[in-house]
Amino acid sequence: MGVSHISNRSGRQPRRWSRRGILAALGAVPTAALAGCGSSTDAPAATDGKGTTASAGAVTTKRATIAVTPASGTRKAEFTSPVEVTVTDGTLASVTVTGNDGSALPGSYNDARTKWTSAKNPYSGTKYTVTAKAKGAAEETVTTFTTRSPGATFVGYFTPEADSTSGVGMPVSVVFTHAVKDRAAVQKAITVTAEPAVEVVGHWFSDTRLDFRPQTYWAAGTKITLSLRLKDVEGSDGLYGVQSKDVTFHIGREQISTVDLAAKEMTVERDGRAIATYPVSGGSSQHTTWSGIMVISERFQQTRMESSTVGLGDEYDISDVPHAQRLTTSGTFVHGNYWASTSVFGHQNTSHGCVGLHDAKGANDSSVAGYKFYESSMLGDVVIVKNSGEKTVEPSNGLNGWNLSWADWKAGSAL
Numbered sequence: 218m219g220v221s222h223i224s225n226r227s228g229r230q231p232r233r234w235s236r237r238g239i240l241a242a243l244g245a246v247p248t249a250a251l252a253g254c255g256s257s258t259d260a261p262a263a264t265d266g267k268g269t270t271a272s273a274g275a276v277t278t279k280r281a282t283i284a285v286t287p288a289s290g291t292r293k294a295e296f297t298s299p300v301e302v303t304v305t306d307g308t309l310a311s312v313t314v315t316g317n318d319g320s321a322l323p324g325s326y327n328d329a330r331t332k333w334t335s336a337k338n339p340y341s342g343t344k345y346t347v348t349a350k351a352k353g354a355a356e357e358t359v360t361t362f363t364t365r366s367p368g369a370t371f372v373g374y375f376t377p378e379a380d381s382t383s384g385v386g387m388p389v390s391v392v393f394t395h396a397v398k399d400r401a402a403v404q405k406a407i408t409v410t411a412e413p414a415v416e417v418v419g420h421w422f423s424d425t426r427l428d429f430r431p432q433t434y435w436a437a438g439t440k441i442t443l444s445l446r447l448k449d450v451e452g453s454d455g456l457y458g459v460q461s462k463d464v465t466f467h468i469g470r471e472q473i474s475t476v477d478l479a480a481k482e483m484t485v486e487r488d489g490r491a492i493a494t495y496p497v498s499g500g501s502s503q504h505t506t507w508s509g510i511m512v513i514s515e516r517f518q519q520t521r522m523e524s525s526t527v528g529l530g531d532e533y534d535i536s537d538v539p540h541a542q543r544l545t546t547s548g549t550f551v552h553g554n555y556w557a558s559t560s561v562f563g564h565q566n567t568s569h570g571c572v573g574l575h576d577a578k579g580a581n582d583s584s585v586a587g588y589k590f591y592e593s594s595m596l597g598d599v600v601i602v603k604n605s606g607e608k609t610v611e612p613s614n615g616l617n618g619w620n621l622s623w624a625d626w627k628a629g630s631a632l
Contacts, residue, residue, distance in 0.1 A: 281307025281351035289360030342366040367457040385434040387597025396424040400631035420629035439468040479604035496563025505607035515543035539580035540591035553587025
């Protein structure tokens with residue numbers, strides 16, 4: 218059957234509409250209407266305000282930044298403040314600070330883990346490497362700095378000598394090369410511990426001398442450790458310590474000798490048992506011997522003694538005094554005497570203040586009292602003098618702090 222054509226009044230053929238034509242005709246329809254329920258991927262692009270195009274919903278992540286104090290490359294950094302490591306836009310995963318001597322500075326983080334602070338200050342004159350890493354970071358941050366050296370320094374010379382064995386009366390005495398103003402800071406940096414354990418307290422005799430002792434004599438066989446942590450401790454304005462070391466001493470047997478100058482004899486006790494009694498001659502009425510508790514601080518098989526060194530002019534000068542053992546800094550000794558008659562010992566006090574025992578010239582006669590007592594003694598042994606007619610020796614005159622009560626001793630501590 219044929220297809221009829223409908224014509225309009227003008228007689229023209231009807232327009233054929235293509236799909237493109239339909240869309241063009243609908244050009245006024247909003248884009249959103251065409252989008253319908255399309256996904257967000259169909260959304261238009263956005264910019265960051267700087268002309269950079271970014272997809273909608275993207276998040277910009279900042280990179281963590283680590284900072285170290287002292288700053289990297291510092292050559293004369295202060296050693297009086299701790300090391301600090303901080304991070305912005307992140308948290309710290311790890312921090313290590315090591316010196317060029319291989320030592321490490323311990324430290325801790327704050328609660329947010331955005332800051333690390335060393336537990337103590339860095340040492341002077343030391344190069345440090347700081348290695349820090351932020352959580353999630355691919356690389357570590359590594360910096361270095363060097364602390365300055367102090368201008369003025371001090372050290373402490375100690376008695377007894379390291380690894381030595383002494384008698385039960387030996388204190389630990391530290392003498393400083395410069396006067397100390399901040400006694401508390403210096404004393405805090407020095408500790409003395411004992412095995413078996415006993416309370417040990419420091420006592421300042423002056424700005425340059427600090428002694429340590431327990432309440433009573435050390436127990437025989439005690440091991441003593443002196444810990445010096447004086448490095449970079451400011452003892453006085455601008456004056457810093459340099460020592461950081463541990464030293465050990467040992468206490469031997471207990472020997473306590475009592476000199477009774479009324480009876481003019483000395484009794485020697487070893488571990489609580491009397492082992493010898495010797496006749497002696499002490500100081501005369503014009504030159505009395507100090508009384509009190511004294512500790513042997515030096516020993517000489519032979520030594521020269523001159524009266525001029527103790528303020529007695531030219532009364533004597535003996536070049537070979539045998540078996541001399543120092544009891545005071547001022548010049549009191551217990552020593553052998555070969556120039557006095559044997560009848561003097563045990564009967565008369567004729568010396569210039571020392572305690573004398575019969576001895577032989579040359580210090581080689583093992584049969585005499587001076588030789589025997591010397592051979593039985595050691596540094597740190599206790600010698601107690603009584604009935605001398607003289608007052609008690611000053612505790613600072615030699616190693617004689619035992620003449621202070623425990624309360625008075627502790628009162629001299631700076632801590």
